[in-house]
Amino acid sequence: MDLHVTLRDMPHSDFIADYATRRASKLGELFARMTSCRVVVEAPHRHRRHGNAFRVRVQMAVPGHELVTQRAPDDQHHRDAFAAIDDAFDDAARVLRDYAGRARGDVKHHERPSEGIVTRLFLLRGYGFLETPEGDEVYFHSHSVLAPGFDRLRRGARVRFVEEAGEKGPQASTVVML
Numbered sequence: 366m367d368l369h370v371t372l373r374d375m376p377h378s379d380f381i382a383d384y385a386t387r388r389a390s391k392l393g394e395l396f397a398r399m400t401s402c403r404v405v406v407e408a409p410h411r412h413r414r415h416g417n418a419f420r421v422r423v424q425m426a427v428p429g430h431e432l433v434t435q436r437a438p439d440d441q442h443h444r445d446a447f448a449a450i451d452d453a454f455d456d457a458a459r460v461l462r463d464y465a466g467r468a469r470g471d472v473k474h475h476e477r478p479s480e481g482i483v484t485r486l487f488l489l490r491g492y493g494f495l496e497t498p499e500g501d502e503v504y505f506h507s508h509s510v511l512a513p514g515f516d517r518l519r520r521g522a523r524v525r526f527v528e529e530a531g532e533k534g535p536q537a538s539t540v541v542m543l
Contacts (some may be wrong), residue, residue, distance in 0.1 A: 366401060367392045373407035381406060381446050383522065385421075388454040392425065395458060396465050401426040404453075406446060419446045421453035425461060432460050443527035478525045480543070483518055493518065495526060495537060503528055 372378065389402045403424040425432045436453040441471045481495035481503065491507035493515075505526065507515035518524075526537035 366390075368393075368402050368404075370404045370541055371406070373405055375406070375408040378517075380448075381450070384447060385450050388450060389423070389475070392423075392454070392457060392461055396427065396461050398425050399425055404505070406450065408446075419442055419449040420446055421449045423453050423457040426458065427461075427464060430464070432457075434460055443525075478527050478539070478541075480523065480525050482520045483520055483524060486518060486520060493514065495524060495540070501535065503537050504531060504533070505536045505540050509537055510540045510542075513542065 368386065368389050370382050370389065372382060377537040385404045385406060389404055392402055393399055403422075405420075405422045405424075406424075407420050408418065420436065422433065422435045434453055434456040436449050436456065479497060481497045484494050484496045484502070493505055495503045495505060497503060503526065509526075510518060523543040525541045525543055527539045528535050529538045530536075
């Protein structure tokens with residue numbers, strides 16, 4: 366696999382470049398037919414009070430297609446280059462797994478959405494909990510909330526969500542405000 370890492374608008378760092386290279390090589394293990402991977406890590410905005418906000422773009426070439434993911438500096442933890450790289454490669458792995466499944470002809474079965482009420486929100490930590498009509502509590506992460514977004518949610522808000530099994534119990538994979 367052809368692999369290339371570029372650091373843009375920032376001083377060169379062997380640590381960051383090596384870390385991105387290691388994460389990219391793991392993508393090749395997920396899908397052996399990937400022919401190339403290009404990674405760009407950049408710090409496009411410099412703020413005196415807040416430091417740099419990192420953007421990471423992962424571009425993967427697979428037979429007949431190009432798959433691209435990008436993590437923009439949209440939240441606090443992207444002020445750390447390693448966290449931004451981790452998030453971008455987590456997204457890239459998910460996109461690559463989905464592509465591999467479609468290439469194999471796998472069909473993804475979608476659960477029917479349920480409705481619930483937001484009972485607890487931890488805005489600074491980026492997660493919350495819903496209560497189902499049956500009285501069950503379901504965890505959700507800020508990245509699971511579709512537009513208008515996590516910051517617009519309030520306690521008591523009615524939502525529609527898709528429940529799935531998480532590491533520590535039920536969690537909502539998609540949350541939509543009603």
